[in-house]
Amino acid sequence: MPEVVVRPFPLKSPLRVLSSLRLTVVCLGLGMLLIFLGTLAQVHLGIHAVQARYFQSLIIFWSPPGASWKIPVLPGGYLLGTVLLVNLIAAHAVRFQLTKKKIGIILLHFGVILLLIGQLLTGLFARETQMRIDEGQTAGYSEAPREVELAVIDKIDPNFDQVVAIPEAVLTRGGTIQNPTLPFTLKIRQFMSNTHLAMRSQVAQARPSLATTGFGPNIVVEEAPRTVKDDERDLSAAYVEVNGVQDSLGTWLVSNAIPDAQPFTINGRTYELVMRQRRFYKQFALTLLDFTHDQYAGTDIPKNFSSRVRLVDLERNENREVLISMNDPLRYRGFTFYQSGFDNNDKTTILQVVKNPAMLLPYIACGLVAAGLLAQFSMHLFGFVRKRAR
């Protein structure tokens, strides 16, 4: 047991409360409750909704079914995390003492602080996307699996397409979108995060469509709640009106469920409208040479997946073959490519592309915490053994 020395506390009470062990215990206890409830809620809400509601919130509200009012029931992850961090920093700030006896505790708590900060940085700056490549094909971009964009593509250049990509966040806000490179404005008449689509010919008594041109008039769109399932993807849709200098060219329906680009011409120049998963172009490209998928003999249990790709980076004069396999990713220019899945009779690979500038922090934190715990507890243990031996 640690030696306990009780000293008169010199500081005023708010700091005293902030740095108290009671607060630590209360926060940790509430944290446990939060995690437990968050785990249970995943069964019905799905992991994404739970993260937003439980772990990435300040307060968790509860409202009885059908009621319009709500009451706060539990501090959310952000609030608890902040209080814990402040508690930790305050405790060490007011009582920092660099002695041999305390070195373990200090290391360990410093590790925890680093872990918290690392997770914060990850949350702010990390991005997870996916790259799908068919065998023999080359991909220069990755896609956000849960976010769409509206792309307006100018195809006039014989070698290049100029793309104006409007992210989901802007579409959600609605209103009129203007971009200096475009000789027209786009009015988002309606944006729906998730929809059911049907052919108009198959739906009796469907409402008339907002769309006036393109494939839109033939399609009936019904808004749907966002999916809670991990393996499902939202089918977003939007009605977009294109306005030239004087008049409207019409309203188009766009949806990531329909990958066809819809062309229109303005001032003799043709543009294309398409809604798709948000793309992130890279300064390099990967070509899938071969995807292999091994199974254990006599079973369909996957043993290993791997993608043999060629990495070509004209900027850096890089051109080499790389093997990406489960637990053996490719790291290049701040991106990490993980073997994530496959499709299409083993002819398509799906790579998880992660960019996380704070990637190293958890490693350092882990080392510090482990060293701290080890130092602290072995001090106890040796003390104990020595005492028993006497």
Added chain:
Amino acid sequence: MKKRPWILWLVLAATLLYVVAPLFQHDRRGGFEMDKFGRVPVLLNGRIKPLDTVARNSLLIIHGKQTLASVDGAMTPMDWLAEVLTKPEQADQRKIFVIRNADTLAALGWQPKGEKYFSFSEFVPHLQEIEQKAALAQKVEAQLRSPFQRDIIKLFERLTLYHRLSNSLEVKGTANFKSQIDDLVQNIHPSPVPMNSGISAEALQNLGFLAETGYFFPIPPFPPNDDPLQWRKMGESLLTFLTDGKLHPAVGAWATLATSYAANDSATFNRTLDAYAAQLQKDLPRRVWKAKVEAVFNQLQPFYSAMVIYVLIFILAAGSWLVWPETLGRYAFALLIVTFIIHSGGLITRMYLEGRPPVTNLYSSAVFIGWGAVLLGIFLERFFRNGIGSATAAMIGFITLLIAHHLSMDGDTMEMMRAVLDTNGWLATHVVCVTLGYASTFLAGFLALTYIVRGAFTPSLDRETARSLARMVYGIVCFATLFSFVGTILGGIWADQSWGRFWGWDPKENGALLIVLWNAIILHARWGGLVRQRGLMVMAVFGNVVTSWSWFGVNMLGIGLHSYGFMDSAFPWLITFGASQLAFMMIGMLPPHLWRSALEAPPAKQGRTLVEVAG
């Protein structure tokens, strides 16, 4: 009682004898060398294993037990398997399928209170019906299925397994398989298109059926090839023979074995078996050796023996608190060490057979938690010598091995690892650390239970014992914090290495984090003087609830990356365990005068800060 060392040696010798006794039981029903037959390696589910393992696991899945009572005495799994493979008309009559669900019985038009064991032939008129019902139930998401739906799916799977087993060597009901093979060999004209090889359409269909339906892969690759992917089912091997004319000698051997067993010709059977075993020994010595080790391991059942001895140890150690503390304590400790060696032996053998670190699935985690707790218990007993370490370790050893025993009912406990988990490095670090975290949290919890039970119900908890228990619990909680924290973080790093995400709020991750947090709370509460001796004990008991949730509870959610093993029957047990722990916590919080042991609480110190206490 005087010290009589020879009694101790006698006890130990008797224990060892009990453990190795199964090796001396030879199974030679009707003159057939069934032990030897059981050691023949075959491939199933990606792993080369002795036929004995196939027999045991199949019987366990179908029958729920590893032995089968019959009119002419108990049958071993191998007796049963040989019968299923070659004498279906007898095997079909054996009442081996258990049905416990009343709805299932009613659905089949059987008396819910009637017989609960049924033979395959009794199912034959209902097969289509069962298949349809199971197909309907399959459409419901796993975690939403009713007990009836789960039961009918299980029944269908068991019937399918039986059907596949009985069509593994020959098409069920073939009269003289050997002569058919000979006929084929004589008259075949190998052709790249099997149909043009001169085989009749019907025979070709039979071979296709065998290749499709057969359960295990008995035909090894042509030497010197030793690739597990090159093992073949009987039907597959024969179909290949139609195209390339190369007949694997094992086909003939298996056909002779089947035909001679069916004809009760033990002389031919044993002769063929000897020749085949010798050939395999020449071609695949390493596989044969491993299969032999596994067959012996199956026979010895070290975890089962250990489980039984742990009960004895607990009785001895708990007895030492009442009478002869010296002697009984010493016996218990000596036995604990012997049993620990047996337990370790089993663990190491499994690691050797699998070529993996100790924990690869839920079953092995149970075995390993018991092992870790016993190891820590031995250390505690070594220092405190008051029987508490022995008793608690033995109790956890018994309970975890009992859980493991029940988990093994699902079939082979040495399954292949899915690609995402296929990294020995992480399995050896992250998984072992987390599991040791479970083990030590349980140990602390059970030590606390000992404290509460002895304190509340017996007058035997004196202040000295209470103090040493408090030290033990405190020390073990420190240990648990270290391992669960490091283990959890290592898991995060593994996730980061494997798919670039350090933390994903996966249920199993959350469960591990709960253990870390709870242990941290215990330590901080203790350091802050928020709890004293009894408070520490009550909190440690709650650690049992947290750990059992993390270990089993989250698997029952049926969601998340870690939910590979889904089990349904353990849920009521988990609830019961949780409730019992809460009850013990209540007892722990009763006012001291209601306790039978008189304990004076040490003076409280309150209101300190983190850093002050940390020193």
Added chain:
Amino acid sequence: MKSPFFLRPPFLAPATAAAALLLGAGCNRSDERITVYRIPKETPSMPPQAGPRSAAPAAVHWTAPAGWAEQPASDFRKGSYFVTDADGKKADVSVISFPEAAGGLLANVNRWRDQLKLPPITNVVEAGTPMEVAGRDLFFVELVSEAPLSPDGSKSRILGGIFPAGAETWFFKMIGPDALVASQREVFKQFLQSVHPAEGEAAAGSAHPTMSANSGGSDTNAPTPPPIEAAQGAPVQYTLPPGWQTKPLSPMRLASFKATAPNGKETDISVVALPGIAGGDLQNVNRWRGQVQLAPIDEETLAKSAEHVQANGHDFLLVDLVSEQPLKGEKQRILAAILDEKQQSWFIKMTGEDAAVASQKSAFTDFLRGLKIP
């Protein structure tokens, strides 16, 4: 599989505002910005441009539904498309044709069943439903696997159409994840309705092409060759020589006899028919030579050493092989006749102890003469 939202700071994440101040980030998230960039034109094979397309080079025409993307047709495929759902799961549509009946309906349905790891069926009625397309019967098939075979872990489903057009049979197939393919059922049926033989060729073929033997290839993708008619068909007709007794038929044999020689030894006689020229005479003779441990011979030697028996207008090649050493304790003899006719090979073979077979040689040639090849 995974989403970026997993990464959001957990409860560990401290005050976002404070951190944002510290790091000078946060208020200008790239999520909110419209970006403009130039990219090289995508390769033409990629854009899944929808719209009706017709496959010209084939003798059968069809119209691909909107939403199906064309993929390059290979030598093997007359048409090739894919359909993608919102999750990027793909179903593959192929159009292939084979000369003649390509093994019959059942064999081909069973070939598809096999791809889904389903057991073969024996009754055509279970296989699917006929639908009328362009005035002919098109056979519509729908199959779902029992096991999850798709890469995404779901079951696989096949929608298929088998269409006899003139001298060819056309196979239209969509295979892919269960849900996706199921959702395409009506589209696929419409697609099948669009199938019609090209003008000028429609009249040439009959709606029900005659079955004829197909020697088949080694390509495992190819439709299953037809079952051997002789093996299942009418039994051979023969005159039983005196002293011969019929034996129960085995799966291999069209007819099976035993004859007891004057020396008391039994000989075994078998009649086997195989489609095509099964391996050629020389190969078969050498295989038999191997059975009596004689060295193989070449074509020339065979031509010189073999006898011929003329019977009923058939020309049997007769070989008589005696082992040099005793095998199984006595010298063995094989007396065999080969007849290559009607795209089939017939093998009539007598095996047994040397003297016993020798004593039956005349009975054997009598038997050949009495044999009526169906």
